[in-house]
Amino acid sequence: MQQRRAILVAALVAGSLLSAAAHAEKTLSALFMAQAAYSEDDVRAMTSDFEKANPGVKVKLEFVPYDALHDKIVAAHGAGSGGYDVVLFDVVWPAEFASKGFLQDVTKRIAVGDIPKVFPGAWTTVSYKDKFYGMPWILDTKFLFYNTEMLKKAGISAPPKTWGELEKQAKIIKDKGIVKYPVVWSWAQKEAMICDYTTLSVSYGGKFFTDGKPSFHLGGSLEAVQYMKASIDAGLSNPNSREYEEEDVRKVFSNGDAAFALNWGYMYNMAKDPKESKVVGKVGIVSAPGVDGKTVASAVNGSMGLGITAKSANPEEAWKFIAHMSAPATQEKYAKLSLPIWKASFSKPAVKQGQEDYVNAAAKSLEVMAARPETPVYQELSSILQKNLHSVLLGKAKPDAAMKLASDAAAKLK
Amino acid sequence: MGSAATARRMQAWGLLTPMLVIMVGITAWPLMRTIWLSFTSTSIGGEPAQWVGLENYWQALSNTAFQESLGHTLYFTFVSVSLELVLGVAVGLLLNQPFKGQAFARALLVLPWALPTIVNAMMWRLIDGPEYGALNALLVQTGLLEDYRSWLGDPDIAMEMVIVADVWKNYPFVALIMLASLQSVPADLYEAARLDGAGTLARFWYVTVPGVMAPLSVAIVLRTIDAFKVFDVIYVMTKGGPADSTKALSFVVYQEAFSYLRIGSGAAYAILMAGISALLIALYVAMLRKQEGST
Numbered sequence: 001m002q003q004r005r006a007i008l009v010a011a012l013v014a015g016s017l018l019s020a021a022a023h024a025e026k027t028l029s030a031l032f033m034a035q036a037a038y039s040e041d042d043v044r045a046m047t048s049d050f051e052k053a054n055p056g057v058k059v060k061l062e063f064v065p066y067d068a069l070h071d072k073i074v075a076a077h078g079a080g081s082g083g084y085d086v087v088l089f090d091v092v093w094p095a096e097f098a099s100k101g102f103l104q105d106v107t108k109r110i111a112v113g114d115i116p117k118v119f120p121g122a123w124t125t126v127s128y129k130d131k132f133y134g135m136p137w138i139l140d141t142k143f144l145f146y147n148t149e150m151l152k153k154a155g156i157s158a159p160p161k162t163w164g165e166l167e168k169q170a171k172i173i174k175d176k177g178i179v180k181y182p183v184v185w186s187w188a189q190k191e192a193m194i195c196d197y198t199t200l201s202v203s204y205g206g207k208f209f210t211d212g213k214p215s216f217h218l219g220g221s222l223e224a225v226q227y228m229k230a231s232i233d234a235g236l237s238n239p240n241s242r243e244y245e246e247e248d249v250r251k252v253f254s255n256g257d258a259a260f261a262l263n264w265g266y267m268y269n270m271a272k273d274p275k276e277s278k279v280v281g282k283v284g285i286v287s288a289p290g291v292d293g294k295t296v297a298s299a300v301n302g303s304m305g306l307g308i309t310a311k312s313a314n315p316e317e318a319w320k321f322i323a324h325m326s327a328p329a330t331q332e333k334y335a336k337l338s339l340p341i342w343k344a345s346f347s348k349p350a351v352k353q354g355q356e357d358y359v360n361a362a363a364k365s366l367e368v369m370a371a372r373p374e375t376p377v378y379q380e381l382s383s384i385l386q387k388n389l390h391s392v393l394l395g396k397a398k399p400d401a402a403m404k405l406a407s408d409a410a411a412k413l414k
Numbered sequence: 415m416g417s418a419a420t421a422r423r424m425q426a427w428g429l430l431t432p433m434l435v436i437m438v439g440i441t442a443w444p445l446m447r448t449i450w451l452s453f454t455s456t457s458i459g460g461e462p463a464q465w466v467g468l469e470n471y472w473q474a475l476s477n478t479a480f481q482e483s484l485g486h487t488l489y490f491t492f493v494s495v496s497l498e499l500v501l502g503v504a505v506g507l508l509l510n511q512p513f514k515g516q517a518f519a520r521a522l523l524v525l526p527w528a529l530p531t532i533v534n535a536m537m538w539r540l541i542d543g544p545e546y547g548a549l550n551a552l553l554v555q556t557g558l559l560e561d562y563r564s565w566l567g568d569p570d571i572a573m574e575m576v577i578v579a580d581v582w583k584n585y586p587f588v589a590l591i592m593l594a595s596l597q598s599v600p601a602d603l604y605e606a607a608r609l610d611g612a613g614t615l616a617r618f619w620y621v622t623v624p625g626v627m628a629p630l631s632v633a634i635v636l637r638t639i640d641a642f643k644v645f646d647v648i649y650v651m652t653k654g655g656p657a658d659s660t661k662a663l664s665f666v667v668y669q670e671a672f673s674y675l676r677i678g679s680g681a682a683y684a685i686l687m688a689g690i691s692a693l694l695i696a697l698y699v700a701m702l703r704k705q706e707g708s709t
Contacts, residue, residue: 067653071672078458078677100459100675188567189655240544242656243567252545379673390657394569 026317027058030086031072034063036246036264037138037304037338046334050324057317059086066090067190070379077102077311085312086321089134091125091303095376098128103307107132109319121369122341126305134307135326139341141299141365142199142262143358145271146284150178150259161296162289163203163227166260170236173259181238183231184249184258189390192245194372194382195300196262197389200224202370203291203298209373214410216385217403220294225399229392242393254279262288264302266337268358285357287365299365300372303341377413384409452681459675470682479658479666480683484690487663490577491641491694497581498637502588503630507622509589510596520593527586535650538579542566542651566652569659576651576660580644584637591633592626599625631702635695642691663687 030047034040040063047059062084064072070093076083089097097103110132115123122136144166146159154173160166170182186192201208204227206220215221231237238258241249246263250270253261254277261267270276271283287297306325308318324330331340335351339362345351352359375381388406391397397405452470456463474480509520526534541548542565553559565575603621612620645664648654654661667687671680 071668074458074675075672102459188653189657190653240564240567243544243564243652248545255546257545377674383669383673386655387658390655394567394657396569396657 025056025058026314027060028085028314028317028321029060029083030062030321031069031076031084032061032063032088033066033069033304035066036266037140038266038334039337042334042337046325046330047321049330050321053324054317054320057320059321073097073102073309077309080311083311084309085314085318087307087309088137088304089307091301091305092372092374092378092382094126094128094133094305095374096378097307098131098133099376101310103133104310104312104315105131106134106308106319110135117343118341119343119366121301121366122303124301124371125303126307134305135322136303136341137306137322137326138302138304138338139362139366140264140266140302140304140338141362141369142195142288142302143265143268143285143361143365144288145253145261145263145267146286147253147256147259147279147282148284149279149282150182151284153178154259159284159286160260160289162292163200164292166289167231167234167236170231170260171234174236179257179259181235181240181257182259183236183241184238184244184252184261185228185241186245186249186263187228187241187390187393188243188245188248189386190245191382191386193389194385195302197224197228197385198300198370198372199262199288199298200227202300202368203289203295205291205294214373214407216388216406216410217400218407222399222403225389225392225403228389229399232393242390256282265339265358265362268355269336285361287361287368290368295368297364297368299369301369375413380413381410384413448681449685451678452685454678456678456681457675458677463678466678470679471686473679474683474686479661480663480686482658483661483663483666486573486659486661487642487644490573490580490644490662491638493574494577494580494584494641495634495637497577498585498588499630499634501581501585502633503592505585505589506592506596509593523586523589525586526583527590529583531583531646532650534583535579535647538575538582538647539566539651542575567656569656572652572656573660576648579651580641580647583647584640588630588633588637591629595626595629596622627705631698635698638694638698639691642694643687663690 032040032043038046043063044061047061051058069088069090073084073087073089076087087103089103094103098105118136119139122139123132125136125139126132126134144159150173151159151169154169154176156169156172160169166183173179173182185196187196201221201224204220204223206222206224207215207218208221209215210218228237232239232241238244238252240252244252246267249258249261249263250267252258253263253267254271256278268283268285272280274280277283288299290296290298306322308315308322312318326341328340328342328345331338331342332345332348332350335345336355339359340346340351346359346363372378373381384406388397388402388409392399392402451463453465453467454463455461455466455470505523509516509523513519529537544550544562544564544567547562547565549565550559550562554562566572599622603625604617607617607621643664644662645668648660648662648665652660654665663683664687667680667683670683671677674680
């Protein structure tokens with residue numbers, strides 16, 4: 001009897017506490033990604049810092065894989081209010097999200113004085129037609145990682161500066177039997193493959209559109225595909241790359257099964273972590289190579305931004321949260337898996353320490369960072385590219401024919 | 415007398431009303447709405463929708479991605495349901511025999527079926543891994559395969575690997591139904607058949623098969639419906655790749671509606687898909703009727 005009364009009292013107390021909390025608090029709902037860049041733990045830690053500083057606001061976090069991110073944002077918009085307040089979005093979506101009205105225009109919320117303090121590549125991530133639709137948050141590109149020990153064993157003194165050199169070095173390493181497949185990429189039929197393709201394509205001076213028409217089958221855009229195919233045919237690139245995404249690349253490289261890997265910056269500190277890697281102390285990082293006479297280095301803009309959804313009922317709190325997440329102090333504290341968007345942060349000891357190579361490579365890459373094709377129908381264009389590229393890599397189609405098909409199909413998109 | 419009957423009828427309707435309201439609300443209304451959408455140009459965040467008649471349907475039928483994915487889906491459905499049937503019947507018969515550990519084996523049978531599809535797909539993706547996968551290790555160590563190879567990255571075999579994952583998860587359903595229906599076949603029929611001189615095969619064909627046919631056909635129909643709308647196992651294992659070789663119909667529907675934001679044509683794709691599925695079921699039912707008529 002007494003026990004029952006105790007339970008009753010406890011329930012009443014809990015109930016009144018809960019209802020009091022509900023009156024005082026606003027809950028934001030935020031959508032993030034569990035893949036590359038900041039880890040889920042980092043995002044949770046940043047968020048709890050925010051909640052401590054803003055007692056009236058709670059943030060409900062949701063994490064999805066990159067592949068589900070776009071469709072989640074879209075579906076939540078279609079479902080009306082009650083969706084997310086804050087969403088993480090990729091550099092390739094602002095055209096679509098802005099023209100369809102999925103995100104709030106936040107141009108007025110951004111301090112004019114902050115604009116020159118952030119890298120220009122980061123701003124392109126959140127802008128469309130001279131307006132801002134969010135705050136850049138992840139500033140990232142694909143880097144060339146190399147296994148210093150394997151290069152040394154092969155008698156190679158410096159990592160490659162051009163794709164041609166990469167091929168030569170990979171051949172030496174393969175011929176000496178140091179590793180079976182020296183290079184590993186993320187060439188599964190997914191967005192990751194388009195990022196690698198863009199990196200190669202821009203380094204060959206490729207243009208995705210010529211006179212407003214898709215030109216994936218011309219010049220550098222085609223040479224990039226030929227390079228990819230030739231590298232698999234020669235046994236220099238791991239044939240399994242064709243089913244790998246970023247995490248698979250990380251595992252292969254960290255397991256000591258590759259001399260070179262193209263991947264996002266987050267891999268640097270994970271490959272140096274003994275719990276995650278067998279190549280600790282052997283991790284080298286440089287900007288992705290260029291092409292003789294054309295480019296000195298190459299990089300794809302893989303940045304992401306945080307925006308407020310059009311239907312959010314709490315835009316003020318949402319912006320406060322975004323401002324906290326992208327503030328220099330927050331970004332400098334969690335700079336191991338994703339570098340800050342702020343120029344000044346790059347010279348701060350907290351950011352540089354223990355990862356000078358990564359920061360130096362990033363500074364160089366940021367100068368040449370190029371965009372993937374810009375269009376409001378990016379998702380569909382990307383699907384077309386993915387399918388045709390994959391057919392080439394799998395030996396089901398010739399590079400020129402497949403890329404011509406891609407250009408023709410892309411030209412029909414509305 | 416007449417008024418009492420009317421009152422009873424009224425009472426019946428009254429009792430049925432809540433259920434009818436729920437059915438209209440959660441089944442009929444969304445269905446009608448989907449049908450309506452399929453005749454419009456509705457898109458998420460796009461211009462106001464317009465009536466476009468059958469245009470979405472023509473677009474779907476002339477879309478090569480739709481045609482190819484229909485082929486993939488039919489192949490997936492046919493092969494995986496056939497395998498599940500053969501394996502399910504065999505295992506059902508086996509587990510019907512008394513042996514030591516029978517109860518344990520039966521409990522084990524339920525395990526794959528009870529696993530969430532996503533977990534199953536993730537597990538098979540790991541098993542089929544080209545570099546660190548268990549399948550490669552097994553085949554190479556037993557000498558069946560010379561060298562590690564790619565399974566899910568090879569367009570000629572990726573679909574078969576997805577089918578293996580699906581069969582592993584779903585054959586227990588057929589086996590369980592088989593097992594349950596075997597219990598209901600009267601033992602004296604076997605006895606009589608044996609006295610008449612029927613061998614093992616004859617007993618299986620003339621006693622067991624007719625006895626389990628009805629429940630098994632229900633299992634086949636359910637599995638067919640389920641296999642035809644396959645999505646999650648493919649989404650996790652291959653995401654439609656390599657080079658679109660595992661892209662199933664429901665994947666195309668999803669992409670059209672949520673990746674490309676064209677809800678109108680997405681709805682038309684979905685209706686077509688449901689139509690084809692209904693056609694398959696009708697075919698089965700007709701075949702079963704014919705069979706029943708002949709025996």
